[in-house]
Amino acid sequence: MDIKALWRDIRFLKILAQVIFVLVLALAAGYLYFNVTNNLARQGLTMGYGFMKNPASFGIGESFIPYEPSNTYARALLVGLVNTLVISALGIVLTTVVGVLAGVARLSSNWLINKFAAAYVGVIRNTPLLLQLMFWYFGVIIQLPAVRQAIELPGPVFLTQRGVYMIWGEETSTFPAWRIFVLLALISIFVIWFILRSAQKRASVPLSPWWNLTYLLVPVLIIWIGFVFQPEPPLRASVPELTGLNFRGGLRLTPEFAALLFGLVVYTGAFIAEIVRAGIQAVSRGQVEAARSLGLTTGQTLRLVVFPQALRIMVPPVTSQYLNLAKNSSLAIAIGFPDLFSVAGTVFNQTGAAIEIITIMMLSYLSISLFTSILMNIYNTRIQLVER
Amino acid sequence: MRKMMFPLFSLVVLASLVLAACGTPVAATPITVEVTRIVTSEAPAATEAPAATEPPAAGEATPTTAAAEAPAPVAGGERLQAIMDRGQVICGVHGTFQGFGFVESDGSWTGFDVDFCRAWAAALFNDANAVEFRGLSAQERFTALQSGEVDVLARNSTWTWSRDVELGLTFGPVTFYDGQAIMAKRDIVDDPAAGLAALEGANVCVQSGTTTELNLADQFRAAGVTYTPVVFEDQNAAFQAYDEGRCDAITSDRSQLATQGQAVLQNFEDHVILDVVMSKEPLAPAVAQGDDKWADVVHWVVYGMFQAEELGITSANVDEFLTSEDPVVRRLLGVEGELGAMLGLSNDFIYRVIKLVGNYGEVYERNLAVFNLARGQNELWTNGGLLYAPPFR
Numbered sequence: 062m063d064i065k066a067l068w069r070d071i072r073f074l075k076i077l078a079q080v081i082f083v084l085v086l087a088l089a090a091g092y093l094y095f096n097v098t099n100n101l102a103r104q105g106l107t108m109g110y111g112f113m114k115n116p117a118s119f120g121i122g123e124s125f126i127p128y129e130p131s132n133t134y135a136r137a138l139l140v141g142l143v144n145t146l147v148i149s150a151l152g153i154v155l156t157t158v159v160g161v162l163a164g165v166a167r168l169s170s171n172w173l174i175n176k177f178a179a180a181y182v183g184v185i186r187n188t189p190l191l192l193q194l195m196f197w198y199f200g201v202i203i204q205l206p207a208v209r210q211a212i213e214l215p216g217p218v219f220l221t222q223r224g225v226y227m228i229w230g231e232e233t234s235t236f237p238a239w240r241i242f243v244l245l246a247l248i249s250i251f252v253i254w255f256i257l258r259s260a261q262k263r264a265s266v267p268l269s270p271w272w273n274l275t276y277l278l279v280p281v282l283i284i285w286i287g288f289v290f291q292p293e294p295p296l297r298a299s300v301p302e303l304t305g306l307n308f309r310g311g312l313r314l315t316p317e318f319a320a321l322l323f324g325l326v327v328y329t330g331a332f333i334a335e336i337v338r339a340g341i342q343a344v345s346r347g348q349v350e351a352a353r354s355l356g357l358t359t360g361q362t363l364r365l366v367v368f369p370q371a372l373r374i375m376v377p378p379v380t381s382q383y384l385n386l387a388k389n390s391s392l393a394i395a396i397g398f399p400d401l402f403s404v405a406g407t408v409f410n411q412t413g414a415a416i417e418i419i420t421i422m423m424l425s426y427l428s429i430s431l432f433t434s435i436l437m438n439i440y441n442t443r444i445q446l447v448e449r
Numbered sequence: 450m451r452k453m454m455f456p457l458f459s460l461v462v463l464a465s466l467v468l469a470a471c472g473t474p475v476a477a478t479p480i481t482v483e484v485t486r487i488v489t490s491e492a493p494a495a496t497e498a499p500a501a502t503e504p505p506a507a508g509e510a511t512p513t514t515a516a517a518e519a520p521a522p523v524a525g526g527e528r529l530q531a532i533m534d535r536g537q538v539i540c541g542v543h544g545t546f547q548g549f550g551f552v553e554s555d556g557s558w559t560g561f562d563v564d565f566c567r568a569w570a571a572a573l574f575n576d577a578n579a580v581e582f583r584g585l586s587a588q589e590r591f592t593a594l595q596s597g598e599v600d601v602l603a604r605n606s607t608w609t610w611s612r613d614v615e616l617g618l619t620f621g622p623v624t625f626y627d628g629q630a631i632m633a634k635r636d637i638v639d640d641p642a643a644g645l646a647a648l649e650g651a652n653v654c655v656q657s658g659t660t661t662e663l664n665l666a667d668q669f670r671a672a673g674v675t676y677t678p679v680v681f682e683d684q685n686a687a688f689q690a691y692d693e694g695r696c697d698a699i700t701s702d703r704s705q706l707a708t709q710g711q712a713v714l715q716n717f718e719d720h721v722i723l724d725v726v727m728s729k730e731p732l733a734p735a736v737a738q739g740d741d742k743w744a745d746v747v748h749w750v751v752y753g754m755f756q757a758e759e760l761g762i763t764s765a766n767v768d769e770f771l772t773s774e775d776p777v778v779r780r781l782l783g784v785e786g787e788l789g790a791m792l793g794l795s796n797d798f799i800y801r802v803i804k805l806v807g808n809y810g811e812v813y814e815r816n817l818a819v820f821n822l823a824r825g826q827n828e829l830w831t832n833g834g835l836l837y838a839p840p841f842r
Binding site: 122198222307317396397403406410 | 650652654657662663665666667669670676677678679680681682683686687689690693694695
């Protein structure tokens with residue numbers, strides 16, 4: 062093969078184009094890198110993550126892991142990351158529930174439910190999220206009564222502008238032993254699943270749906286046994302009590318957390334509702350008619366015929382809504398919730414380590430998003446139609 | 450093959466970022482693109498705008514701004530001459546801080562700092578309006594001064610070591626002794642003299658991106674008091690949340706708590722600003738290093754305003770003092786002696802300042818009395834404050 066032929070070889074040209082593309086990218090990246098290091102050197106600044114070991118010296122309003130101002134910057138960033146993860150995980154679960162309910166309601170033949178769902182989707186989808194967060198926080202949550210005039214609900218649960226206080230379990234000395242029982246209870250769910258599945262294979266008719274109750278009863282029984290047969294109950298009730306300026310004890314959801322979670326769930330739920338509605342409507346009408354003529358009830362039609370097919374259409378767009386929710390949680394800074402973005406902003410301001418902090422933030426959000434998409438892709442593959 | 454492109458692309462980008470973060474700086478030829486460090490700190494941030502500290506290399510053209518009349522940086526006494534030739538002082542101020550530097554709805558400038566700009570103009574040109582105001586952000590202010598875009602900066606800037614030394618500025622006399630303070634609801638703390646201990650367990654609203662956040666943690670830690678910070682990006686959001694009762698207390702500079710508090714809070718009487726001082730924030734005008742004569746003018750005009758208040762000379766009665774027999778008064782107002790001439794100014798430059806702008810007390814009253822901001826440390830030394838002018842001799 063001579064040179065001329067090589068130039069005319071379409072496969073070679075394709076590869077060449079891609080090699081050039083990668084080279085250009087690498088050059089651009091290299092230029093940026095040297096540019097940054099040169100400029101920093103000119104200013105007598107060095108880059109590196111050494112500052113992460115220094116004490117942070119600033120307080121963080123709420124944290125799911127122990128934190129004090131004397132802890133390191135690394136710990137402070139971890140607190141922010143955990144806050145972001147918690148809000149994203151809770152948000153994804155709750156928004157799925159809200160979205161599916163609203164999506165089904167959109168298709169309801171009940172005029173009130175139908176119009177209500179339509180209004181919800183219409184209003185929420187067409188206003189900016191930041192505005193909604195501001196509304197939930199400044200307009201709703203901190204307008205609740207002050208701590209001393211707290212609304213007391215049975216439980217007791219206290220609704221105040223400082224957050225929601227509720228009864229919570231406090232760990233005692235036997236808590237570690239009890240954790241084993243909780244673990245056992247979780248394992249039992251898988252065991253039941255295995256047993257029921259193999260029983261189903263051997264049976265000629267579908268098992269009674271009542272068997273599904275075992276998923277709930279067996280784990281609860283195990284946890285209860287573990288709770289009772291201990292020298293001392295592993296959890297002690299901690300009731301919120303008004304002392305000084307605030308409530309002490311119990312579990313507290315801060316107004317910022319509540320407003321952010323609520324805002325994100327309501328906002329993303331509206332988008333998921335539309336995806337659910339579209340998914341259901343995409344299932345051909347003939348499928349429903351066939352199911353009805355076989356004598357299935359409305360519930361069975363939805364559960365056994367429509368949803369499994371709609372799910373295949375819904376999963377990819379829903380995944381991107383989940384990713385949006387996780388990324389939108391960075392708007393937390395507007396309403397004072399210390400998420401990763403907010404904490405990183407403070408760290409950056411105190412250390413001046415712009416590039417390092419931004420890299421950490423990018424990698425964190427990237428990892429959260431990639432992890433979510435991997436899980437959703439696995440799920441998507443599982444529910445795809447297996448064609449023979 | 451096509452599928453490979455995206456992972457590759459993201460890998461390259463990531464790799465470069467990681468490399469950039471871990472690598473050591475390489476000293477090489479300068480490249481023209483600037484790295485901008487985004488520093489959003491409002492209060493003293495030590496290393497703001499270090500890029501601009503570099504002196505222009507010899508032989509290079511000095512940087513000039515687009516406006517033809519804008520001054521170029523000059524050395525040793527030439528700045529003053531340049532201002533005189535221009536017939537106008539270019540003064541860097543805050544544009545949105547009521548009481549200190551604020552553009553009114555009719556476009557006029559008002560404020561404590563603004564009046565000092567007018568005083569310098571009055572001293573130089575016998576015209577308090579020979580000033581061009583430049584509203585500057587916290588990030589721009591020192592760069593504007595270093596690059597010569599403004600002659601003098603009067604923008605509630607804290608005098609700190611690093612700004613004085615590292616940024617190459619000369620700070621004038623302190624015109625306002627400020628400090629970080631904390632404001633609480635009256636039903637929680639009634640007595641301003643109460644210490645931080647009264648705020649045990651309190652929620653404290655604070656603006657992010659300021660040294661305030663750091664001082665807050667340090668002070669509460671030192672006092673052994675537990676608290677919960679609620680951090681907002683925006684000062685107004687912090688005030689709003691505090692007003693609605695989300696926080697028990699809010700922290701910021703004392704002057705800001707008083708002025709903003711009255712502008713934003715529904716009922717300012719229900720709040721108490723505690724006496725406890727959480728940091729020192731001496732606010733002073735600044736000029737670029739390198740022109741001592743201009744710096745002298747800036748300093749002595751301010752001292753003159755202190756001195757006039759001490760002697761009871763106001764814009765209303767200054768003409769009566771012209772006939773005073775007191776040699777101190779006569780020297781200050783330029784009736785005798787050649788003080789002004791030594792600086793290259795008219796001898797009656799302080800007279801002009803007092804006549805056209807007023808003494809320190811008048812400027813304070815005019816701009817800050819509305820906010821009931823007690824003089825405190827900003828009283829004359831004769832009244833137990835810190836304002837003290839060196840003798841005019």
